[in-house]
Amino acid sequence: AQRVTQPEKLLSVFKGAPVELKCNYSYSGSPELFWYVQYSRQRLQLLLRHISRESIKGFTADLNKGETSFHLKKPFAQEEDSAMYYCALGDAGGTSYGKLTFGQGTILTVHP
């Protein structure tokens, strides 16, 4: 069975402060990890995936297989980062047929 845990339901920071959204996963296969973001009343959109190792909107995330974590980080939060963030897990070998297992989500609020 695969599982994704996001331990923080709510996270509040001030503008300019560093932010880290935690994500831990449990999976016996080869994982493919994603971060999705959902701005107020909008559809989910892909923010990052671990295989691309890129930085989007100043966010980065590194897959740590030893700690089974994929934490999302940004050194200087902006008000426009306020949103719901979901960590999601698929199988890198393609056996999950595009299905993803999502964490519970973390609502990030960045105060001015």
Place this chain on the structure above:
Amino acid sequence: NAGVTQTPKFQVLKTGQSMTLQCAQDMNHEYMSWYRQDPGMGLRLIHYSVGAGITDQGEVPNGYNVSRSTTEDFPLRLLSAAPSQTSVYFCASNHGRSGSNEQFFGPGTRLTVL
């Protein structure tokens, strides 16, 4: 490309009524999925399809039916609506060819069952 589209945006039903949530994609994606989003629960998979004519159950399939007669469309049917089905429903698609599991999501349908 419109991407993934869903109709309706909002719907209110009475307990026991049935309805179909529509989902279409114009990206020629093989894989399509339905998720429901509930506070504190994240997104949970209801049903998915790996191609026309092939569907399977996800984590929370009870009370829902799906069919996939074309590559483009993947409707979700609520057979007899219950208040526990009040949720936001997202349809998603994935091309399935590169091996990536990246999902492309529709705008969602907000359903209230009274």
